[in-house]
Amino acid sequence: MTTTPQTLLIHGWGANHHVFDPLQTFIPAPWQNNWWAPDLPGHGSAPFDGHFNLDEIADQIAQQISQPANLVGWSLGGMVALNLAARHPEKVNTLCLTSSLVKLLASHDYPQGLHRVSLDTMTNLFAEDYHKYMQQFLQLQMLYASSSAKNNINQLTSTICQYGSPAGLNTALLALKQADLRPLLDSINCPVLLLFGARDAITPPRMGEYLHQHLPQSEWILLPQAAHVPFLSHTAEFAQVLSQFWERHK
Numbered sequence: 001m002t003t004t005p006q007t008l009l010i011h012g013w014g015a016n017h018h019v020f021d022p023l024q025t026f027i028p029a030p031w032q033n034n035w036w037a038p039d040l041p042g043h044g045s046a047p048f049d050g051h052f053n054l055d056e057i058a059d060q061i062a063q064q065i066s067q068p069a070n071l072v073g074w075s076l077g078g079m080v081a082l083n084l085a086a087r088h089p090e091k092v093n094t095l096c097l098t099s100s101l102v103k104l105l106a107s108h109d110y111p112q113g114l115h116r117v118s119l120d121t122m123t124n125l126f127a128e129d130y131h132k133y134m135q136q137f138l139q140l141q142m143l144y145a146s147s148s149a150k151n152n153i154n155q156l157t158s159t160i161c162q163y164g165s166p167a168g169l170n171t172a173l174l175a176l177k178q179a180d181l182r183p184l185l186d187s188i189n190c191p192v193l194l195l196f197g198a199r200d201a202i203t204p205p206r207m208g209e210y211l212h213q214h215l216p217q218s219e220w221i222l223l224p225q226a227a228h229v230p231f232l233s234h235t236a237e238f239a240q241v242l243s244q245f246w247e248r249h250k
Contacts (some may be wrong), residue, residue: 001060001103002137002197002198004030004031004033004034004065004067004094004219004250005031005034005067005068005069005070005093005094005246005250006034006035006036006067006070007027007031007034007035007036007069007070007072008036008037008061008065008069008070008071008072008081009033009036009037009041009071009072009074010037010038010061010071010072010073010074010077010078010080010081010223011037011039011040011074011076011077011079012074012078012099013043013075013119013139013169013170013172013173013176014043014119014122014134014137014165014166014172015043015044015075015134015160016039016040016042016044016046016160016163016170017037017038017039017042017044017079018156018159018162019074019129019160019229019232020037020072020234021159021239022149022152022156022159022213022231022232023056023154023231023232024175024240025128025237026235026236026238026240027242027243028136028243031070031243033077033094035095036064038061038064040052040057040076040077040080040172041057041168041172042166042167042171042172043166043168043172044162044163044166044201045198048168048171050171051171051174052118052168052171052172052175053084053129054079054080054175054179055083055087057080057083058080058081058083058084058087058088059087059115060086060089061080061084062084062087062091064143065088065091068092068093069092070093070094070096071084071085071092071094071095071096071115071245072096072098072242073095073096073097073098073100074098074099074100074229074231075099075100075101075202075213075228076100076172076176077100077102078098078099078101079100079101079102079176079181080205081095081096081097081100082095082097082100082102082177082181082184083156083181083184083190085095085185085187085188085190086181086188088115088119089187089188089189089190090116091188091192092165093249094190094191094192094193094245094249095188095190095191095192095193096192096193096195096213096242096245097193097194097195097208098161098190098194098196098202098204098231098238099195099196099197099200099202099228099229099230100207100208100211101203101207101211102180102181102182102207102210102211102214103119103179103180103181103182103185104176104177104179105117105177106229110210111181111202112206112207112209113207114204114235115130115178117203118201118202119173119176120138123148123169123170123173126165126166126169127165127169130161130164130165131157131158131161131167131197131246134157134159134160134161135154138156138229138232138244140227141227141228141232141233142227142229142232143199143227144225144227144233145225145233145234146230149154149232149233149234149235153232156232157241163167166224170197172241173228176218182214185211185214185215188215188217190217191217191219191245191248191249192211192217192218192219192222193218193219193221193241193242194199194208194211194212194215194219194221195218195221195223195230195238195241195242196208196221196222196223196224196226197222197223197226197227197228197229197230197233197234198222198223198224198225198226199225199226199227200225200227200228201226202228203216203228208220208222215250219245221241223237223238225237226238
């Protein structure tokens with residue numbers, strides 16, 4: 001009898017595991033039944049000692065994986081997932097990077113990066129009124145979503161914000177800015193799904209295209225009307241693509 005791999009989802013900067021709550025209801029039972037979405041340090045209910053290190057976080061999560069898992073990493077969470085897949089390949093069955101990246105800032109050898117980082121402004125706004133500006137952020141990402149998806153944002157915002165402003169905002173953002181995971185790409189040997197939104201200004205599609213060019217086992221999916229949270233704005237479509245990917249690589 002084949003055991004269904006664990007489903008492990010890693011959220012992005014400024015959010016917590018509840019951002020995946022709507023997606024879980026759309027995932028078929030075999031994968032939904034073994035679902036784990038931890039909080040990153042300084043986010044949600046996770047403790048924070050003032051330290052945010054991608055290597056250490058990947059190692060800590062890997063210690064809690066008992067069999068090869070299907071990893072889903074969103075934005076900064078994708079960098080953690082990519083790091084985990086490179087450092088602990090025996091723990092990973094598949095890897096899905098959604099609206100994620102290998103390097104945030106542009107450089108002479110990485111024009112795909114950003115020259116201006118809007119997250120700097122968001123750090124101050126989140127500290128000022130986390131609920132208000134998290135809701136604004138999510139609503140902005142849902143401009144091209146269905147009416148039902150937009151209607152669920154208010155409740156989701158309250159759930160995400162129940163822990164207050166994340167203590168690790170500044171430290172996690174610094175880690176995000178400093179990270180350059182390009183040297184790890186040659187170490188990724190598992191099947192990879194790259195799921196991006198065409199309207200994403202935070203991690204533009206060109207970042208996903210770079211990953212696709214450097215990951216031979218990757219599949220590239222671009223959702224035309226999605227922005228930075230395709231699993232919220234286009235949940236059913238996202239879940240279908242993801243579960244079909246998992247089905248092919250059971």
